[in-house]
Amino acid sequence: MAVKGIILADRVRGDKGLVLDPLTRKIYLELTVPGPEDNRGDVDRLVDALQPELEGTVTVPLELMFGLSAVLREGDWRVTATVGGMVPGVWNLVTVEPGDTTSRHFGLAVDIGTTTVVVYLVDMHDGRVLGTAADYNGQVVFGEDVLTRIYLSATPEGLRQLQEAVVQTLNGLIERLAAEHNILPAEISAVAVGANSTMVHLFLGLDPSRICMAPYIPVVNNPGLVPAGKLGLAVNPLAPVYCLPSVGSYLGGDIIGGVLASGMHRSPELSLFVDIGTNGEIVMGNRDWLVGCAGAAGPALEGGVVANGMRAEPGAVDSVSIDARTGQVHYTTIGGAPPAGICGSGLVDCLAEMLLAGIIDRAGRFKNGQREFVVVPARDSATGKDIVVTQVDIHNFMRTKGAVNAALELLVESVGCQLGDIRRFYAAGAFGHYLHLESAITIGLYPDLPREKMIRLGNASGEGARLVLLSGQKRREAESIARNITYFELNASQVFMNKFVGSKFLPHTNLDYFPTVKEKLMKRGLFAS
Incomplete structure (x- = not known):
């Protein structure tokens, strides 16, 4: 199955200065x-x-x-x-x-996402990634969103089903990689996992129900090491499994792994790390301090909310451009397959293009009273039906974008900084890797920063897992990052809610926050200074 989002963070793949001290x-x-x-x-x-x-x-x-x-x-x-x-x-x-088998030393770096699970087979003798396998998280059959799974896990039977589902997904990927690289699963002697707090709980079979209830306290933030056999993983049963630590219910080990992979915690420069997936998670800081927060983001970007939305798989419309003069739509699909729906990156492109073409206003409303915009006509689609973006889709997306905007604005103000002070912007996750930066900035999903400051990290969670798999120093760094992040809980913040309301415009209520977008709109006569 072709699943996007398995790119490692190119910036650290060379392992310069990484002293191998594996798990x-x-x-x-x-x-x-x-x-x-x-x-x-x-x-x-x-x-x-x-x-x-x-x-x-x-x-x-x-x-x-x-x-x-x-x-x-x-x-x-x-x-x-x-x-x-x-x-x-x-x-x-x-x-x-x-005999001497020291040259056959294998481990796994794992990224357990709400939608996708990625496994990297790592040679712990020299640090190389030997192979990669990805599949959809088996838990999706019980519910595509996290809250549905948390609700199901409230019963012992539901929790067992969810734990078994993700372990079965992992075991299928492990067996595939082992066969491809001519090793026995029992030769895999260590596993490192990056995942959000809910996914860690479900992977370990722990009750995640309090994660979504005030005061939002998980069972554990740093579960330490667990023997693989206790979890049912198809590796050496005594292999230690290390889950990257979380900061809180909504800032998980996947984000700690991403910060570790970026290196921002060691830099004197002010950096901003953003991972938009199931949640919109943001960390800002440098080697002296780190602050972080998270807000619900993903449903409007993962296909579950958009009328013709789908996951990023073959046939998904992943890029869109609109000729402002003729209204003609140009698009591409993943794998060049016939279009069957639209994924997150395609939706962001479409909204940016509709704004710049004057089809929607800055509040996200269609200007001519229409209720939907046809991206792919029925005659060209794989479904035989129009692939559209509806007014409801736009409304749902505006809430997602507003949450990310408001969280970022609150974080910046809370530490007395301005966006112009940021020297590095790290876009993490599969969505961040494939998203077109200009479109994300045009609609206000990403801040309007100089483009040379913006770095795509790819699967930073998987890369963070690989680093802690291979290095005791990196494991200690990860735990230090988790301890030192000051976490802002947004669920109880009235300031966040106020900013959220003001952020539900394209790109923002205050266009001065987005100077390059303001200039584009003025040139097209869509905004008067």
């Missing part, structure tokens, strides 16, 4: 052969050999003791031990293999 270590050992003068048990012999190689103590789970003697003798006392740190200073044995 698990493989250590080759040549053990002394037992005899009359050395009658230590097989487990004790292995632990004694491992101890000098590691800082801390080594524990051996009972399930590994059963077959250990046979493995040691099969390898003629030359074996490779894989260990992982579940508790600081304590190393758990994950597996023991005969």
Whole structure:
């Protein structure tokens, strides 16, 4: 299945300066052969050999003791031990293999999105991504939006179904990658996960119901390490699974991973990080301070609200242009397939073009009283029906855009900054990667900043997961980022609501916030200074 949104953050893919210290270590050992003068048990012999190689103590789970003697003798006392740190200073044995297998050291970096799940197979011996697989989150059959899934998870049976659905999705991707790269799933000895707070809870089988109720407190923000077998993952059952920490109910580990991947937390420059997906999540700051907030955004962008909306898959209209003189519409579809609907990037393009062509006004209303705009006529569509953007679609989108605008405006004002102070703007997520910047700025979804300051990160959550999979330093950085972000809860903010009302214009009530858009509108006679 072709699923968009699997691009890693190009900016950090080179791994310059990344010291490999992965979540698990493989250590080759040549053990002394037992005899009359050395009658230590097989487990004790292995632990004694491992101890000098590691800082801390080594524990051996009972399930590994059963077959250990046979493995040691099969390898003629030359074996490779894989260990992982579940508790600081304590190393758990994950597996023991005969011979030297240190060059076969595999892990997974995982991005669990509300809509899409992406898995990267990583060679932890050198840090390379060996392969990528993506699919739709199996939970979508229970509800496309987060709130529906939270409601379902209120019963033990519903929670079990949702946990099993995402694990089944992951296991299908794991088995596909293992087969493609000629490895056994049991050779995968570590997993790092980036996901929003609700997805982490559902993945771990934890009750997420309090995430959407005041005062919006999750069960856990930093779940630490969990053995893969407890979750049902089709990897080594003792492989440690690390979920990137969250800040709060609506600022999750996916955003922490994105901030980590951007490097903004180490820069003296003021940076802005935006990920518009199920929620519109924003983090602003530099190496000295970080602030963040989140607001509901995604439904109008993921196909569930728009009349002819669909996910970003083959046949989705993903770009639109309108000739202002003739009204002729030009569009492209994903994969060049016959148009079947319109995805988020196509919707943003269409709204920007309709504004600049004078089809809608700045309040998002059709000027001639029509109720919809035909993007693709029925004769050209795969469905045999017109593909349209309706007045209701525009109204729903205006709420999404307004929420992002208001959150950004509140964040900037709260720290005494101005948009002009921002030196770097990071657009994260699949939506941010494929979205046309000019269209996003034209309708006010992104701030009107110099374009050279704007950087697309692609799947920053997946890249953040890869970094913490490979580096203990990056894991400590991620946890430091989560601790140091000052989180603004918008659900109870009257200031946010006031700004939200003022933001429901294209691009904004105050056009001075968007000087390049103001200039475009004036040139086309759509706004008088």
